[in-house]
Amino acid sequence: MRAATRPVVNHRGAGFRELYKQVTAQLKGVFQTQGEVMLITGSGTAAMEAAVVNLVSPGEKVLVLVGGKFGERWGQIARAYGAEVIEWHYDWRQGAEPEELARRLAADPDIVAVFATHNESSTGVMNDIEGLSRARELSGQRHRALLIVDSVSALGGAPLPMDAWGVDAVVTGSQKCLMVPPGLSFVALGQAALDRLERVTTGRYYLDLRAYRKAAAAGESPYTPAVTLVFALEEALAMLAEEGLENSFARHRLMRDMVRAGIRALGLPLWTGERWASPTVTAVEGAPGLEVEPFRKLVRERFGVELAGGQGEMKGRVFRIGHMGYAGPFDMIAALAAIEQGLAASGFPVKLGAGIAAAQEVWAQWK
Amino acid sequence: MRAATRPVVNHRGAGFRELYKQVTAQLKGVFQTQGEVMLITGSGTAAMEAAVVNLVSPGEKVLVLVGGKFGERWGQIARAYGAEVIEWHYDWRQGAEPEELARRLAADPDIVAVFATHNESSTGVMNDIEGLSRARELSGQRHRALLIVDSVSALGGAPLPMDAWGVDAVVTGSQKCLMVPPGLSFVALGQAALDRLERVTTGRYYLDLRAYRKAAAAGESPYTPAVTLVFALEEALAMLAEEGLENSFARHRLMRDMVRAGIRALGLPLWTGERWASPTVTAVEGAPGLEVEPFRKLVRERFGVELAGGQGEMKGRVFRIGHMGYAGPFDMIAALAAIEQGLAASGFPVKLGAGIAAAQEVWAQWK
Structure with missing residues (x-):
């Protein structure tokens, strides 16, 4: 917590730019991805919404895995932005069976994205994200659907090696396993998601990840970030690195x-x-x-x-x-x-x- | 800054609910309104976007006053969400003349909202918000356009008595005159704006002020707020009250x-x-x-x-x-x-x- 008390600095100054680049690079290690990680000033829900509005166009069909409150939230956000939402309600005492996902995808080639919850904190159920990701391999062919995962309450505390498991996008918040006060959230995108970003037509501004990507190249965020929380993030990432x-x-x-x-x-x-x-x-x-x-x-x-x-x-x-x-x-x-x-x-x-x-x-x- | 170091508490607990209600009530005093003030975890741009997506439906005509970078931002956000945007570019060395606004409104009864910048921090020009608000009185009849004001870099440091001046919505950020680290922003809505909130059709979720309104009745925010920054806000509001x-x-x-x-x-x-x-x-x-x-x-x-x-x-x-x-x-x-x-x-x-x-x-x- 002491890290959050440093004087607020100019977030466009050289010192903060260096810090911003450093924490972004370290976060890639936590997400275990060669993709890009964007920092959003906002709660985990803001990062979930960023994933929706940047990766799905209105009218596109998405499959939402609902095994608790946070699965429901994916569906609410996607519907708010005009996606055609298919909800797969599975037993709230269990995770989603990868075999069932494979069946559903095989039956519907139009699905462009699968939204899943890594750790459903309303039930204490953790999904088999590796299995769900593999379930997109159908008779030797990969279904086109992106796998987009809410890991707000797990990333850093449970394995989710994005690239190794072939997950396309992962979102998380600052205040759970990352041990930072609430107020920052993160979106990690692999290459397929980064490509989609440029083609999606949903209206967006504050959560437009194209702006975050452009600003990040200069070590900046497009809008004033929660500076003191970025300081706290630096400390928390150092603690996580020390523990391993x-x-x-x-x-x-x-x-x-x-x-x-x-x-x-x-x-x-x-x-x-x-x-x-x-x-x-x-x-x-x-x-x-x-x-x-x-x-x-x-x-x-x-x-x-x-x-x-x-x-x-x-x-x-x-x-x-x-x-x-x-x-x-x-x-x-x-x-x-x-x-x-x-x-x-x-x-x-x-x-x-x-x-x-x-x-x-x-x-x-x-x- | 010390206030930001208190241990992070459960943001759904009774203590935090009391604090949340208290700072919301005090903020009404700063905005000088009997309307409602919503706290958003996000930068000032998030609050600007909240004003757009909650007060304007796609296809509706809005007038944006552009006298610098932040006036341009209102136009960018409104366009991103499908409004028909008319930009009034005035001299960047000056403010917008209220008489000119009256002329423009008289010529166009379809305009549903006027977006203005209170303090254009890119130029150091402060608009005459009182005059602009009065300019909506046309030959004894009030033009229906809401006046929506970005006061990110002024509220608390320059007069903007919302109700007295008849301003419908004001947004600001935590880190300027309110003396809190960046990461919180605020939207204040008068009655006409609150009414519109329920009728607007723009897709929205994280910034859906209907959810903030509903949660606020219980002293909560709909999504995890930046708890440590709310502590800092409590201290800053006390300082502001002490100074007057x-x-x-x-x-x-x-x-x-x-x-x-x-x-x-x-x-x-x-x-x-x-x-x-x-x-x-x-x-x-x-x-x-x-x-x-x-x-x-x-x-x-x-x-x-x-x-x-x-x-x-x-x-x-x-x-x-x-x-x-x-x-x-x-x-x-x-x-x-x-x-x-x-x-x-x-x-x-x-x-x-x-x-x-x-x-x-x-x-x-x-x-």
């Missing part, structure tokens, strides 16, 4: 496994199974004798810990434990302790320490 | 008058005359024997002071002295000192101290 991407992925997997073992030991149902379990957020269901919303309130008021609630349709059905970015194994133990205290105070049968011990076992056996 | 709006306006006028007296004493030409002189930024021309760009470079390298250059068409024709937000009279003396040192080092005939003394005279006689 692979180590960050491993830390997130460890936290997932600790939380899930702890929750299981406490007898609460996990929203999703092992196959789709997210390394950055875990959703837990209520149980007979445990209403989610009163439980969250009690934990907040009595123990000062804010358990995230369900979003949209999930409200009242789950509480969620975020484990991304700055979080570490001790944070998981603290979260489980708060849950145990809350269960006891709610009169739910619980053996204090049981969840924590199970999490500790996972940690002890880790690697 | 009228005192802030007077301080900015004093700085303008000091700079202009100093520049005149040094024999350099001011870009605009007294009538249109901006209280927040002053543009100065080169002179025989003084090329603007080499002069700026010398002042930056030898004396460590960054004089802003011209933007767009103005590049190489002027340098600019910003005097907004945190700036005070001593900053104007420092700027004039740097200019005097630079002139002497450039071999331009200058009596060291002459500009500063003239500025001091203005200060001594102030009030």
Whole structure:
């Protein structure tokens, strides 16, 4: 946070230009792409919208994978800009099956883009992006659809090697695994997406990535960027580089496994199974004798810990434990302790320490 | 700046909701409106675009006042979203004459919106927004066109009482007179604009002010806001309240008058005359024997002071002295000192101290 307190400098000056070029280059490493990464001053939704308005023209057909609130958002944005949107609603407890994507694409050559959610933070389900990308290879021929991925709540905490997996565009936000305060978001584009950028006819201005691309060549953004957040980004990228991407992925997997073992030991149902379990957020269901919303309130008021609630349709059905970015194994133990205290105070049968011990076992056996 | 270092909190929590409501209410005081003020995470251009996409439907006719780079931007945005744009190019050394606006509106009842720039920071010209607003009263009847004003580089530093002047929409950014780091911008809408919001057909999502309005009722923004910048905004609004709006306006006028007296004493030409002189930024021309760009470079390298250059068409024709937000009279003396040192080092005939003394005279006689 201290990095955000440096005096605001002239964002057109040489010093800031150097910094801007440096963070852009480092971000390519995080996205694992040789493509281009654009910084937008705005929330993750702004970056999602940038992907839509720059990669899809009005009237074009797109397939949107909907397994939760953020999948729904892709559809809302695409419809707002006149795309013909086909929504594929899959089970919210699971990810989208690549085989099903292959079937849908084979049946519809007109689809120009597939919009997917890497980590559906409303459900704690992580999609198989590698599988979904490969599913575009149909009987030896590649379907033309671009794969455009929302990784707002995962990039940096879970693998998404864009180029290696053949993903065309990835968007993320500053405040999740990238450990920067909210206010910046990012769009990474591979070559096929960069080509499309120039041909798409959707009206756009603030989010017109052609302007970002042109300005980036001079180390600038087209409009005044959130300068103090770029300073914070510099620091966060240095921290991520020091830890190493692979180590960050491993830390997130460890936290997932600790939380899930702890929750299981406490007898609460996990929203999703092992196959789709997210390394950055875990959703837990209520149980007979445990209403989610009163439980969250009690934990907040009595123990000062804010358990995230369900979003949209999930409200009242789950509480969620975020484990991304700055979080570490001790944070998981603290979260489980708060849950145990809350269960006891709610009169739910619980053996204090049981969840924590199970999490500790996972940690002890880790690697 | 310290305010921006508080730990990032849950932006859906009760504490942040209270803060969000509080700063929104205080902003109404700064805009001097009973309408609504929406906070957008994005640069001033995002707020300009929000005004366009929420207040004009494709195919509708708008009149854009162009007296510099930011007037041009209104036209670019409106065209990007399919409006029929009529550009009124007036002399870049002056503001737009209200009588001419009255003539243009009388001749064209189809115009639905007039886009104006309060303070054209590329030229240091401030428009007569009160006069332009009144110019819509034609022979006792009010022309239906909304008046939509970009006050990114003036609001808080120069009067713009929205309701009293009958202005329908005003946009501004966080980093100018509001003294917050860049990354937030604001749109204030009066009742006529709020009504139009619901009828406009332009496709929009991240900048759809209907969503901001709905979320604001619960003290929230529809998408994750730049939380640390909202903390900084709270502090800046407290500072502005302590100084008082009228005192802030007077301080900015004093700085303008000091700079202009100093520049005149040094024999350099001011870009605009007294009538249109901006209280927040002053543009100065080169002179025989003084090329603007080499002069700026010398002042930056030898004396460590960054004089802003011209933007767009103005590049190489002027340098600019910003005097907004945190700036005070001593900053104007420092700027004039740097200019005097630079002139002497450039071999331009200058009596060291002459500009500063003239500025001091203005200060001594102030009030």
